[in-house]
Amino acid sequence: xxxxxxxxxxxxxxxxxxxxxxxxxxxxxxxxxxxxxxxxxxxxxxxxxxxxxxxxxxxxxxxxxxxxxxxxxxxxxxxxxxxxxxxxxxxxxxxxxxxxxxxxxxxxxxxxxxxxxxxxxxxxxxxxxxxxxxxxxxxxxxxxxxxxxxxxxxxxxxxxxxxxxxxxxxxxxxxxxxxxxxxxxxxxxxxxxxxxxxxxxxxxxxxxxxxxxxxxxxxxxxxxxxxxxxxxxxxxxxxxxxxxxxxxxxxxxxxxxxxxxxxxxxxxxxxxxxxxxxxxxxxxxxxxxxxxxxxxxxxxxxxxxxxxxxxxxxxxxxxxxxxxxxxxxxxxxx
Numbered sequence: 597x598x599x600x601x602x603x604x605x606x607x608x609x610x611x612x613x614x615x616x617x618x619x620x621x622x623x624x625x626x627x628x629x630x631x632x633x634x635x636x637x638x639x640x641x642x643x644x645x646x647x648x649x650x651x652x653x654x655x656x657x658x659x660x661x662x663x664x665x666x667x668x669x670x671x672x673x674x675x676x677x678x679x680x681x682x683x684x685x686x687x688x689x690x691x692x693x694x695x696x697x698x699x700x701x702x703x704x705x706x707x708x709x710x711x712x713x714x715x716x717x718x719x720x721x722x723x724x725x726x727x728x729x730x731x732x733x734x735x736x737x738x739x740x741x742x743x744x745x746x747x748x749x750x751x752x753x754x755x756x757x758x759x760x761x762x763x764x765x766x767x768x769x770x771x772x773x774x775x776x777x778x779x780x781x782x783x784x785x786x787x788x789x790x791x792x793x794x795x796x797x798x799x800x801x802x803x804x805x806x807x808x809x810x811x812x813x814x815x816x817x818x819x820x821x822x823x824x825x826x827x828x829x830x831x832x833x834x835x836x837x838x839x840x841x842x843x844x845x846x847x848x849x850x851x852x853x854x855x856x857x858x859x860x861x862x863x864x865x866x867x868x869x870x871x872x873x874x875x876x877x878x879x880x881x882x883x884x885x886x887x888x889x890x891x892x893x894x895x896x897x898x899x900x901x902x903x904x905x906x907x908x909x910x911x912x913x914x915x916x917x918x919x920x921x922x923x924x925x926x927x928x929x930x
Contacts, residue, residue, distance in 0.1 A: 600624045605883055606913040608890050611863050611873035613883055618855035618876040622665035630669045630874075631753065631850035634838050634862050636679035638831070640694045652686060656697050662855060663706040669853070673753040675845045676708065676746040679716065679833065682738055689728045689735055695742050702746060711752060712804060714743040716837060720809040743806075745841070752845065759844045760799025808836045817859060820888035823896055824903040829859035829882045839865040846871055860886035890915050 601624045604612040614621055640655035666676055680695040702708045721739040728735040810833060812818065821828040838861060842852055848870040854862035857875035859882060866873035867890065877883040884906065894902065906913065 604912050605880065606887055606915065608867055608915045610867045610871065611875065613857065613860060613863065613875040613877070613886065615878070615880045615883055616876060617878055619661060619665070621876050622662065622669060622855065625669045625853075625874075627668050628671045628674075629851065630853045631671055631674050631846050631871075632677065632842065632852045633666050633670065633674070633855065634677045634679075634841055634852060635854050635856050636833055636858075637856045639681040640683050640692060652683065652692060652694065655694050656701070659698055660701055660706070663702055663708075666855070667706060667708065667748060670748055672749055673751075674748060675711065675752045675754070675841075677841045677845070678744045678746065679741055679837070680744070681741045684725055684728065689732075699744050702744070708746040708748065709750060711745045711747045711754070714745060714804045714806060716741040716743055717805060717807045718810045719807065720811045745845075753847070754845050756801055756844065757797070759802050759840060760797065761802045762799055764800075806837070806840060808834050808840075810834050816893075817886070817888045820891075820894075820899060821885055823899055826881070826885050826903070828885065832859050833861055835861050835865045835868075838862040839869065842866055842869055842871055857886070858882055860889060864889040887913070887915070 601612075601614055601621060602616065605615050606613050637659060640652045670676060678698075680698065682695060683692045684690065685692050699710065703710055717740050719739060721737070723729045723737040725735075729737055812832060812834060818828055838852075838854075842862075842865055846852060849872065851872040851874065852862060852866040853874045853876075854860070855876045857863065857877040860875045860877070863873040863875045863886070875883070875886075877886075887906070
C-alpha cells in the first residue's frame, strides 16, 4: 500500500504502528484503502483519565471530527466498527445519550448506514458509578458497551459462517438424530418450523450480544510491562472482541485500522489472523510497550536489556520472524 505516512514506530510481518494524532494521520492514507476500521475511543466519562478523554459536553463533536476521514479511507465494501461505553450525566443518576447522538449523526450527516448494533457484555466489569450503584444503590451495574457496525453501503463484506458459536448439547443431539429428538410443530407465533436438523454447519449463528469477560491479568503483555517497570495501558479490551469482527468482516490479506490503538490489541488480533493492520496512537509510551504483544518468550534479563535498547534507539524497529525466533532490526530512517 502506497502511503505518505511518517516513519512507523515499529512494524511486523503484517502491520505498522504509528505515533501521532489520527486527525493528522488519516488524511495521509490513500482513499478506499481500508477494509475495516475497528476502534474504541476514550469514553465520555465524568472524570478525566490518564490516557486522555474528552469532556462529556465536547465529546460528540470531537468524535465526529474523525467521521469524514474514516469514510474516505474505507473501501466501498468496508466496515466501521465503533465500541462506545455508556456514561452517566455528571452529578445526576441518568444516562448520557452521547453514544446515540454519535450514531444518529454518523448516519444522518455523514452518510453511514447502521448495518447492525452489537452489545458487548463484560460480566467481569466492576460496579460503577460508585455514587449511584455502590453508595445509594439506586442503579444496577453497567456491564454492556454499545458497538455500532457501520458501513458505506448496504452490502459491506461480511460472512456469518466464519464466526459460528459452539452448538449446545441439545443441538448436537438434534443434528445426530433429528427424527428421534425433533418433532416439528407451529410455534405460538404461528411460525412453522418444519425443517429437519440434519446438517452440521460447524456451529450456530452467533447473536449480536457478545459475552466476553475482560479479565486479562497474566498475559505476556502485562508480564513484560511489569518486568521492565513500564505502565501498561489502563483501558484495554480483550483480543476476542476485535477478533470477532475481523473474522466476520474481513478476509486474509485485508487491512484493518485502529485509530485509537492504545496497547494495540486490534493489531495483535489482526496479526494472528493474517490480516494487514495499521495502528495510530498519540501516546508513544503506550504504543512502544505494545511491542510486547508481538514477541516470543524472552528470558527476564534479556527482556530488560532489550527494552533499554528499544528505549534508547532513535530508529523504528521491525519485528522479523527467523527460524521461529523473533528478531528486532533497527531500520534506517533514510
